[in-house]
Amino acid sequence: MGKYDYILAKSEEQCGQTLSSHLKDVAEVAVRIAQYLHLDVETARLGALLHDVGKASPHFQKTLQKGYTRRPGEVFRHEIASLFFISLVEESKRDAVIEMIAAHHKSAYKDGLELGIIDMDDTDDCFAIHSKDFDKWSSIVTGLLEEMGMTIHPVSLEEAKENYDYALDYCCNAIRRCCYSAWRGLLMAADHYASALNEKVGANIDKLFINPDLKFYERQSELYPLSSIDTKDRRPHTIVTAPTGAGKTDFLVRRCRGRLFYTLPFQASINAMYERFRKDLSGTDAQIYLLHSASTLKVEDGNLEESILQRHIGASIKVLTPHQMASIAFGIKGYEAMILDLKGQDVILDEIHTYSGATQAIVLKIIEVLANIGCRIHVGTATMPTLLYNRIKNLLGGDKNVYEVSLPDDTLGTFNRHIINKVESFASCTSIIDEAIRENQKILIVCNQVQRSQNLYCELKERYPMVKGMLLHSRFKRGDRNELETRLKEEFNTIAEACIVVSTQVVEVSLDISFDLMITECAPIDAMIQRFGRINRKRTKETIGRYKPVYVLAPLADKDALPYDEDVLKHSYEVLPDGEVMRETEVQQMIDTVYPDTHFMDIDYSGTIFIDGRWTLSKLCHRDKAAFLGLLDIQSATCVTESDVETYKHGTHKEASLCEIPCSYHSIAHRNLERIDKRQHPFVVPNMAYTEDMGLLMDNISPVNYNSFEII
Structure with a gap:
């Protein structure tokens, strides 16, 4: 037991970790990050040791007591109080330490709650508030720091005021510069990592920043033509154009030299890629993380540390969506830490053509930042x-910086595998489905809207009660969705009997399934080609030259065309062959016919923090996440059912994650639902608005359908 172990960093309701233990943990991680980034190790250590010492104030310690309720208007920012001791750091390192301490929770200026150091100095006697009873606790801080190996001296109230004034002046000058702070990012990364692992940092720190051994992907096969193409071109960037099944993933991975960030557009696809990496590299020491809300559900052995590590710096391979990388373009809190994690590493942007509208514009901006x-x-x-190809190539520096790879026409011809048939409506496909069932074929039906997929699934379930069936879309509980994806790949994909899977766009990318027949609503040509890749996907010597049927329904109009543009659907339908083989050599011409003047959404790039090659956000500041979410109608809200409320409020992180149902904020925010003021602040939906086989039923989401009057 240490002399100062009664001083806590976290409340007993959290974990009751001592301040001494927390500071040591953060310092250990900060030193490891600094070593990796070639930053001054001693500066990193000192900043980490000092960053939370203001918590020693009795006015902060009382807030950690069980049952404590903060009085209205009561504010104590422990990071401001920590700045009172910066004179314990040698002058040459002091400015960097201020960057580590001053804004590691809040923006230094124009914080959303006006709790930044500059905000508070403008409105109150900030120093007086935070230095209250300084003579009673300053010696605790210096004693604690001495225990941890720092050279200290007593800090008087007058010296504390000088330190505060110096730090405030430094921050006021810093925000006049537009750039990111590597020191702030380092401290935030170290603090988040150490806080999540509590006292298990030492056992896990050696897992940070391991370059993955990617020799596995050097395998060659005549079935995968990209496997025989050399990847040793000295240009840093790569653009590969090739059909599904040509070995694109292996080729992209073989181009990587450092740690790897692998992005894909959908949860289903990143889940599948995460599992693939774990399987392929199971015999190596590579640390493979999945950055997603559902990542804890993918840790099969129940290892708590591994679940926690998914969210943090230092992975060998991190699988994520571009939305989770968007903080580097929008300056969302923690963006500096993500920049440090990414800086100089390999980033694979796979299936980039699947992005549209605002997402496509954001991906282009992310590419610009990554290159910088x-x-x-x-x-x-x-x-x-x-x-779009040329736009990306130009962002990457053109011919001198980009290694371009594509397949010759004779090779492309071996990837012809679908006969496309245009049909007016789903009703005209009844006999086709009947025949496929008699022949024990696996049928995949894809809708563009969740509600239509639900309605169609019900109809088919009633018509074919003896046929194995499944519905898959984005609005399932995370636990149910995980199970459905596993069943799709391991059960439905392998059975020899007939089955019907109804899905939405979530099956388009990287799900390794190979069905016999597809019926799909018309989508943009690039998205449809991706969908077709789930049919006759398995490539063997025997399957080359054999074709399986795809039936494309005539495009819908008005609101039924959403989420796609009606004109794009019409043009996509027009360029498809009818009753003929879909030829890979003609795909590019089809794409360019549909998108002759690919227009990038008129996005307000002033909302981003990197414009015309320059950073535009004030140093030591960040932006509200809402600004980014407001730009995209992505699955930005979370729901839980009434019956899951108690589990969500009081269960473990994993138990709560299992309950979450992702949905669009715009589809649910106006329904006057109760919300839980914890974790992701989910909306509470009635029990009758969810079933395990149908997912979230939007028509039943109304407060009048609650079983209980008292939800929260």
């Missing part, structure tokens, strides 16, 4: 409009 911070960027696509 020295990342090696590798783009993979099966289909991309020429104008």
Whole structure:
């Protein structure tokens, strides 16, 4: 037991960790990060040891007591109080330490709650508030720091005021510069890592920043033509254009030299890629993380540390969506830490053609930022409009910086595998389904809207009660969704009997399934080609030259066309062959016919923090996440059912995650639902608005359908 172990860093309701233990843990991680980034190790250590010492104030310690309720208007920012001791750091390191301490929770200026150091100095006697009873606790801080190996001297109230004034002046000058602070990012990364692992940092720190051994992907096969193409070109960036099944993933990975960030557009696809990496590299020491809300559900052995590590710095391979990388373009809290994690590493942007609208514009901005911070960027696509291709190539520096790879026409011809048939409506497909069932075929039906997929699934379930069936879309509880994806790949994909899977766009990318027949609503041509890749996907010597049928329904109009543009659907339908083989050599022409003047959404790039090659956000500041979420109608809200409320409020992180149902904020925010003021602040939906086989039923979401009057 240490002399100061009665001083806590966290409340007993959290974990009751001592301040001494927390500071040591953060310092250990900060030193490891600094070593990796070639930053001054001693500065990192000192900043980490000092960053939370203001918590020693009795006015902060009382807030950690069980049952404590903060009085209205009561504010104590422990990081401001920590700045009172910066004179314990040698002068040459002092400014960097201020950057580590002053804004590691709040923006220094124009914080959303006006709790930044500059905000508070403008409105109150900030120093007086935070130095209250300083003579009673300053010696605790210096004693604690001495225990941890720092050279100290007593700090008087007058010296504390000088330190505060110096730090405030430094922050006021810092925000006049537009750039990111590597020191702030380092401290935030170290603090988050240590806080999540509590006292288990030592056992896990050696897992940080391990370059993955990627020799596995050097395998060659005549079935995968990209496997025989050399990847040793010295240009840093890559663009590969090849059909599904050509070995694109292996080729992109072989182009990587450092740690790897692998992005894909959908949860289902990143889940599948995460599992693939874990399987392929199971015999190595590579640390593979999945950055997603559902990542804890993918840790099969129940290892708590591994679940926690998914969210933090230092992975060998991190699998994520571009939305989870968007903080580097929008300056969302923690963006500096993500920049440090990414800087100089390999980033694979796979299936980049699947992005549209605002997402496509954001991906282009992310590419611009990644190139600026020295990342090696590798783009993979099966289909991309020429104008988009050229835009990306230019962002990466053109011919001198980009290694371009595509397959010759004779090789592309071996990837012809679908006969496309245009049909007016789903009703005209009844006999086709009947025949496929008699022949024990696996049928995949894809809708563009969740509600239509639900309605169709019900109809088919009633018509074919003896046929194995499944519905898959984005609005399932995370636990149910995880189970459905596993069943799709391991059960439905392998059975010899007939089955019907109804899905939405979530099956388009990287789900390794190979069905016999598809019926799909018309989608943009690039998205449809991706969908077709789930049919006759398995490539063997025997399957080359054999074709399986795809039936494309005539495009819908008005609101039924959403989430796609009606004109794009019409043009996509027009360019498809009818009753003929879909030829890979003609795909590019089809794409460019549909998108002759690919227009990038008129996005307000002033909302981003990197414009015309310059950073535009004030140093030591960040922006509200809502600004980014407001730009995209992504699955930005979370729901839980009435029956899951108690589990969500009081269960473990994993138990709560299992309950969460992702949905669009715009589809649910106006329904006057109760919300839980914890974790993701989910909306509470009635029990009758969810079933395990149908998912979230939007028509039943209304407060009048609650079983209980008292939800929260």
